[in-house]
Amino acid sequence: MRIGLLTQWYDPEPGPAALPGMLARALAERGHEVRVLTGFPNYPTGRLAPGYRLARRHDEVDGATRVRRVALYPSHDRSALRRVANYGSFAVSALVSGTPALRGLDALWVGNSPISVALPMWFTRYVHRVPVLLHVLDLWPDSVVASGFLGTGLVSRTVERGMAAWCAAMYRSASRVAHVAPGAADLLADRGVPRDKLVHIPVWADETMGVRAADLRAELGLRPDQVVLVYAGALGEAQGLDSLVDACARTDDPRLVCLIAGSGTTQDRLRRRATAVGASNVRFLGQLPRERMPALMATGDVHYVSLRPGGMSAYTMPSKVQATLAAGRALLVAAEGDAAAVARDSGAGITARPGDPDSIADALREVCDLGREKLELLGQAGRAHYDRMFSVAVGADRVEQTLCEMVADPGFRASRRLR
Incomplete structure (x- = not known):
């Protein structure tokens, strides 16, 4: 299959940001053509990683995987304004400069955090007609509320409701929604995600x-x-x-x-x-x-x-x-x-x-x-x-199986023929 990965975080970024790279390599080792759309590495310091210079876009090869990096505002401090700039700039750059690299895919895996990745995800889903596996690595807006970034008050509650509606639209557009903790299934179902779209895919470790x-x-x-x-x-x-x-x-x-x-x-x-x-x-x-x-x-x-x-x-x-x-x-x-x-x-x-x-x-x-x-x-x-x-191999097996089921789904295959 031709598989895409859409994630703001990727190698050589460390810790949780390194997990998509492990998935990409595992899928490539199984013989799939893998393309990655990501940003310039700047986590966790907020400074570009050594060897990188910010540009509108940059293509590179990571083993058998093709990687397209797009511009973003590098930041990872406690400033809510700068964090929004970081998330938003990647989303817009990925939409404008990155989505052409995802044309012709059979399926797309999307790491949902931050939820601004919805912009390039929706374009790939509805314009390129590529089925999406949305992997809910962080629950939004819950994780943002818990972090204290939103603060309190009417404006904060309004933003929280807007995020919840945004997430609901992401869930509707995805062919499958993967959750990393078993208990999240009931929560996502309560938020309107059909049970037959939910799949448990635990996340792996470094x-x-x-x-x-x-x-x-x-x-x-x-x-x-x-x-x-x-x-x-x-x-x-x-x-x-x-x-x-x-x-x-x-x-x-x-x-x-x-x-x-x-x-x-x-x-x-x-x-x-x-x-x-x-x-x-x-x-x-x-x-x-x-x-x-x-x-x-x-x-x-x-x-x-x-x-x-x-x-x-x-x-x-x-x-x-x-x-x-x-x-x-x-x-x-x-x-x-x-x-x-x-x-x-x-x-x-x-x-x-x-x-x-x-x-x-x-x-x-x-x-x-x-x-x-x-x-x-x-x-x-x-x-x-x-x-x-929990291993990378087990996670890649579950992702691969889910992507194959999505591609084979008769309803989605029929919708692609209508293009």
Whole structure:
């Protein structure tokens, strides 16, 4: 098949932005002709990646994949205005300069975040008559509301309603709508997406994290018997990390060390809280460079995943769940819904009630009682579960199968003959 990928994020951008590139290569290895429409790489710094110069468009070859990059406003800071400029500029450039590269496709995979990708998606769907698989990697407007970008007030509520209507139009135009967390199916159905259009395609992880790097234990002065819990990621309200700090203060096992790496709006508050409650077993590492993340992953005997209860938490699958499983490390999950279910089903995790320091402290004591060797066994079980359920190969199989079903659909084939 001739398969297109429409995504604002692509290699060499790291982290979640690298996932579309993994899909493109996996599909190309299966013999498909793959074309990618994306922007100039600038995530996460907001500056163009080395070796790139902004232009109206730029074509390149990535192995067996053809990539067209189009101009955008590089930015990834906390400014809502600049973020809108970043999203909007890519959408317009992709529509004007990118959609010709998608002509003649059999099917198109679209990463839905940001939802401004609807402009080139709709053009390709209705003008080029290409069926679309819309992969809902982030739920909008929910994720924007949770981030605090919209603020509060009448204008914010109006924007939120407009986003919801925009998303509904995207869902209607797609032949299939894929969701990454099982719980999102009911939510999308409640928002009007027909059940027969919904397909569960979990997202994969950067599997290079599974290549065990030298750890940071010696550098951090950690003893061989100490059990290390790592939280790496955003330090924001949605993560509810205050309860982790409180739980660490209530855990008196001298083997426990909690490492918190990352930055965000709550980082200063968390540091003050750790001092106030006497959580001397918590260390803040700040924002580590990407190249040190494999070493940090190897340092943790168990990795912490947390979401505040309520809101989106029941149907959210934080990407660090798959990343931890892929790295063969154990999980401690303080969240509702799908993330907790994966921790239990994989055999790699321990769960606690989100926002409950006593429950989290009980889980920390269980982690210490297991010890490093048994936690290693949990991690191995997690890696086996990742290979069965979340790997790039499994994800590409599910995407490929869904695209084939779309292309074979008699209704869509008839509509294409009417061109």
